């Protein structure tokens with residue numbers, strides 16, 4: 204369904220510095236209808252790799268296939284059309300504050316050139332029903348909780364009936380109870396609609412709750428992969444120090460190679476500040492995604 208072959212993304216160097224190889228020769232096959240988790244510390248290249256899938260960030264090398272189409276061979280109108288099969292949600296929700304919930308969801312249909320108003324209305328109702336927000340259609344984002352906003356964002360992504368849903372840290376701005384609700388909706392969407400889900404996170408709890416397969420990233424590379432069910436096995440031992448650290452929730456075990464104790468813990472930044480930064484970053488990308 205999704206196939207990444209030797210995908211690399213290098214950002215130009217700041218003055219006097221080396222170019223940043225954010226994604227380094229990643230090959231990954233994601234089966235249709237599965238949920239793929241991508242985990243790693245901040246700066247590992249997770250978001251860039253996710254944005255490589257819909258070419259929001261065009262890879263500097265390698266090939267991306269989605270549902271049999273090589274996206275890396277497309278540009279312009281053909282790429283825009285292919286992207287309608289790929290929905291995306293972000294940490295900062297990216298709702299337009301002066302539009303109602305229904306109008307926010309309708310946006311993606313307008314960009315997808317669903318020209319008939321009655322059809323758009325039907326699809327908005329269908330998408331809002333999936334996330335149980337039909338009764339909130341006429342309210343504004345400011346009147347919603349964080350979890351409800353993310354559910355509207357999910358509805359907006361689903362309105363074009365995509366085959367793939369890309370999720371960039373979708374629950375990082377939410378408390379644990381709301382996180383569980385949003386993850387449940389993503390699981391339902393995957394099961395009921397057969398949508399392939401790719402979720403980037405730095406929380407193994409999110410992976411445990413939702414994913415079928417896990418890819419661990421470090422320094423732009425996928426350093427380890429395993430089925431998420433392995434995480435429930437008591438004797439499961441990730442191969443890499445970073446995998447060990449993430450799977451163990453911070454418990455460090457020296458297994459002979461590079462000591463896990465050498466792995467730096469992720470930087471803790473204030474959640475509100477992180478959310479604000481993510482929202483600013485995400486909003487740059489909204490028009491491209493829904494377009």
Ligand SMILES: Nc1ncnc2c1ncn2[C@@H]1O[C@H](COP(=O)(O)OP(=O)(O)OP(=O)(O)O)[C@@H](O)[C@H]1O
Pocket residue numbers: 214215223224225243244245246247248249250251252405
């Ligand atoms: N547009 C850009 N221009 C220059 N460098 C970038 C750009 N986007 C990302 N990078 C750099 O690429 C590397 C990978 O970034 P990326 O955001 O993909 O990592 P991440 O694992 O998603 O981190 P986080 O969890 O903090 O979002 C980082 O060093 C980052 O600073």
